[in-house]
Amino acid sequence: MYSDFKTISTYYDALYVKDEEYSLEAAKVKELLIKHGVRSQSELLVLACGTGGHIPYFKDDYHVSGLDLSEDMLALARKKFPGLEFHSGNLIDFDLDRDFDAIVCLYGSIGFVKTLDNLRAAMQRIAAHLRPDGLALITPWSTLEDFKDEIVVDATNKPDLKIARMEEVRLKEPKIVEVRFHHLIGSDDGVAYHEQSIEIGLFSHEEYLSSMSDSGLEVIEEYGGNDVRGGAFIGKRH
Ligand SMILES: C[S@@+](CC[C@H](N)C(=O)[O-])C[C@H]1O[C@@H](n2cnc3c(N)ncnc32)[C@H](O)[C@@H]1O
Known part of the structure; x- marks a missing residue:
């Protein structure tokens, strides 16, 4: 999908x-x-x-x-x-x-x-x-040879937009990686949380x-x- x-x-x-x-x-x-x-x-x-x-x-x-x-x-x-x-x-x-x-x-x-x-x-x-x-x-x-599980961490800090990013990168099946995004998005409206998974072929x-x-x-x-x-x-x- x-x-x-x-x-x-x-x-x-x-x-x-x-x-x-x-x-x-x-x-x-x-x-x-x-x-x-x-x-x-x-x-x-x-x-x-x-x-x-x-x-x-x-x-x-x-x-x-x-x-x-x-x-x-x-x-x-x-x-x-x-x-x-x-x-x-x-x-x-x-x-x-x-x-x-x-x-x-x-x-x-x-x-x-x-x-x-x-x-x-x-x-x-x-x-x-x-x-x-x-x-x-x-x-x-x-x-496939180079892949390693990891947690990616990063942030953006702009005056009007602040984002904290963590992404879990895991082997889900022998040749499918799941990346689970956890994003906290801060704006004038407050802080929203976005979670989403995507799958990537290895x-x-x-x-x-x-x-x-x-x-x-x-x-x-x-x-x-x-x-x-x-x-x-x-x-x-x-
Ligand atoms: C991580 S983004 C990278 C975008 C850009 N290449 C960059 O470096 O910023 C992956 C992009 O691949 C597109 N994409 C995913 N599956 C695709 C497909 N089957 N055919 C065409 N584009 C696809 C997504 O819509 C998205 O824009």
């Missing part, structure tokens, strides 16, 4: 989109795209773009479009970037009737597809939307590689630096 972002979208940017983190991550992604031949001003599709947190750092260098399943997240992205094209779609079966020079899927959002069949379907859709020699850059949520390193190569994406680099959260698998379309 898709875990919606209805409530979280209302404070997603304030809680998660930290300029220092997103600017560094986007800069590294651009460096990797350039290194592998994606030219300036070419066409870039940002999959599971959410509210478009990375888009400020891409939009001057590429013709950027975004795609996401959440209408709530897309509404915020559209408001922030009225000149750009955003598509409502699912990673596993999107069909935009056009292709791109590069497609990126960041912050582990690919994990939302949950099952290996869906991962393979998503990689097929990605390959189908790339021009020959086009590049896919996918950050895994975590690989795929092995080999499953990422084979789902890419079986879709016609030759894996040309596995980037492991910390500036791209989760690292990145980079594939070139034959």
Whole structure:
């Protein structure tokens, strides 16, 4: 079942989109795209773009479009970037009737597809939307090999919005992680509590590689630096 972002979208940017983190991550992604031949001003599709947190750092260098399943997240992205094209779609079966020079899927959002069949379907859709020699850059949520249970703790403290965040990240089934959000949101109206669980698929390193190569994406680099959260698998379309 898709875990919606209805409530979280209302404070997603304030809680998660930290300029220092997103600017560094986007800069590294651009460096990797350039290194592998994606030219300036070419066409870039940002999959599971959410509210478009990375888009400020891409939009001057590429013709950027975004795609996401959440209408709530897309509404915020559209408001922030009225000149750009955003598509409502699912990673596993999107069909935009056009292709791109590069497609990126960041912050582990690919994990939302949950099952290996869906991962393979998503990689097929990605390959189908790339021009020959086009590049896919996918950050895994975590690989099966690297996963560890944890409790994430963080806070946002702005004059008019204060959020305390704890998230329990636990292995629920052999290849499904449950993330249980506990968010306390303080505003002029008082403090509200939001609790929600989402499920994320955990795929092995080999499953990422084979789902890419079986879709016609030759894996040309596995980037492991910390500036791209989760690292990145980079594939070139034959
Ligand atoms: C954690 S957010 C990350 C958003 C953005 N990439 C970022 O780094 O800020 C995950 C996003 O994936 C989207 N998403 C989840 N499942 C999806 C699917 N099957 N197809 C497309 N988007 C999906 C959600 O709506 C949400 O916007």
